[in-house]
Amino acid sequence: MTTKSLDQFVYVTFIRTTPERLWQALTDPEFQKQYWFGMHQESDWRAGSPWKMVFTDGKTADAGEILEAEPPRRVAIRWRNEFRPEMKAEGFSTCVYEIEPMGDAVQLTVTHSIEAPQSQLIRAVSGGWPRILSNLKTLLETGKVLMPERPPVAAA
Numbered sequence: 001m002t003t004k005s006l007d008q009f010v011y012v013t014f015i016r017t018t019p020e021r022l023w024q025a026l027t028d029p030e031f032q033k034q035y036w037f038g039m040h041q042e043s044d045w046r047a048g049s050p051w052k053m054v055f056t057d058g059k060t061a062d063a064g065e066i067l068e069a070e071p072p073r074r075v076a077i078r079w080r081n082e083f084r085p086e087m088k089a090e091g092f093s094t095c096v097y098e099i100e101p102m103g104d105a106v107q108l109t110v111t112h113s114i115e116a117p118q119s120q121l122i123r124a125v126s127g128g129w130p131r132i133l134s135n136l137k138t139l140l141e142t143g144k145v146l147m148p149e150r151p152p153v154a155a156a
Helices: 019-027 029-035 120-142
Strands: 007-015 040-042 050-054 060-070 074-081 093-102 105-114
Touching: 007 120, 019 029, 019 093, 019 105, 019 120, 029 040, 029 120, 050 074, 105 120
Parallel strands: none
Antiparallel strands: 007 105, 040 050, 050 060, 060 074, 074 093, 093 105
């Protein structure tokens, strides 16, 4: 019997907003473009529905399907990178957004995991998620993003 190795990235942040407003921010393509450096996601956000992440030029960056959806509390996405062959070869990952009210704020936990040891995808999202979610938090709390342009990618 072999056991598969799970590689994952977990990010937790607290945002002064409501679960409903955060859900809208996470699922509305036009709002996403503001904090996701022009990119957006396309889906109807229902279990079994297709999902994709779209570059500013209209090309698909990532694709998959919605595994679970409980607005405004939780969504799980079956996610595969579509533009980098080495990451696409790792197969599908799972990304889960969990939203929990905390008084006047909301705790957002993003867990991105894959059954691949030392995953290149997890290494990539570990650099991306903090930037994206910092932008999201700042945008919801102040009306402006923290980083309006994508920062240069550091050499691996």
